[in-house]
Amino acid sequence: MIEVSDIYKSFGENEVLKGISANFEPGKISLIIGGSGSGKSTLLKCMVGLHHPDSGKVIYNGTEFTRLSFEDRIPIRKEIGMLFQNSALFDSMTVEQNIIFSLEMFTDMSKSEKIDRANFCLERVDLAGTNALYPSELSGGMKKRVGIARAITMTPKYLFCDEPNSGLDPQTSILIDELIQELTDEFNTTTVVVTHDMSSVMGIGDYILFLYQGKKNWEGSNKEIAHTDIKELNEFVFASPFMKVAKKSF
Numbered sequence: 001m002i003e004v005s006d007i008y009k010s011f012g013e014n015e016v017l018k019g020i021s022a023n024f025e026p027g028k029i030s031l032i033i034g035g036s037g038s039g040k041s042t043l044l045k046c047m048v049g050l051h052h053p054d055s056g057k058v059i060y061n062g063t064e065f066t067r068l069s070f071e072d073r074i075p076i077r078k079e080i081g082m083l084f085q086n087s088a089l090f091d092s093m094t095v096e097q098n099i100i101f102s103l104e105m106f107t108d109m110s111k112s113e114k115i116d117r118a119n120f121c122l123e124r125v126d127l128a129g130t131n132a133l134y135p136s137e138l139s140g141g142m143k144k145r146v147g148i149a150r151a152i153t154m155t156p157k158y159l160f161c162d163e164p165n166s167g168l169d170p171q172t173s174i175l176i177d178e179l180i181q182e183l184t185d186e187f188n189t190t191t192v193v194v195t196h197d198m199s200s201v202m203g204i205g206d207y208i209l210f211l212y213q214g215k216k217n218w219e220g221s222n223k224e225i226a227h228t229d230i231k232e233l234n235e236f237v238f239a240s241p242f243m244k245v246a247k248k249s250f
Helices: 040-048 070-077 096-106 109-126 140-151 170-187 200-202 231-238 241-249
Strands: 002-011 014-024 030-033 055-060 082-083 160-161 188-192 207-212 215-220
Touching: 002 040, 014 040, 014 055, 014 207, 014 215, 030 040, 030 170, 030 200, 040 160, 040 188, 070 241, 082 140, 096 109, 096 140, 109 140, 140 160, 160 170, 170 188, 170 200, 188 215, 207 231
Parallel strands: 030 188, 030 207, 082 160, 160 188
Antiparallel strands: 002 014, 002 055, 207 215
């Protein structure tokens, strides 16, 4: 369980988050959605410690993460897997080297154990045998899957994904969503995804948090999202061509 309580965050005079509170549960995929500048990526970065909120709390299973020192945050950070929007792979490293990077930082596993773990993770994302390739040799979808493989090397309790389908074609996006769903079910992770992809929202959204101008405007499930009377949410949801077509069946 991750709880965020009354989170505020500003950059200079720009108040980006204005009192956000929400609960993210294990074994479920929670989606943070909203237009550009709504604060969704800033909220995610506050949750993982890349930004420090001006006020409010981020709580991991009863431990207030925001009050911990850098050193005291390490045990929780070891339990976090992160997929960045651009995959954030190291260009000078092979796929295998990228995947075992966190293992080398945080574990005392032997080299053979690290390689075994890398192979398991690559098999899990259907990329077995790509160990020696470099990021420049991969397609966009393959880079995302390598990023996911790296994110799960430490068997995380918490999985964060920032725009996992950005720049991907619809078919590959579906495959990434299905993989995130499978991993959430398999490892019972608390999975938090920042996205603007409405097909992801309708496909894997157990819990959805909609931000508008830095505030929580709505929360609920993908079964409820198309039946609200909130103007800002409806404008966001039905701006998608996918949802315009789907709306006819509601």
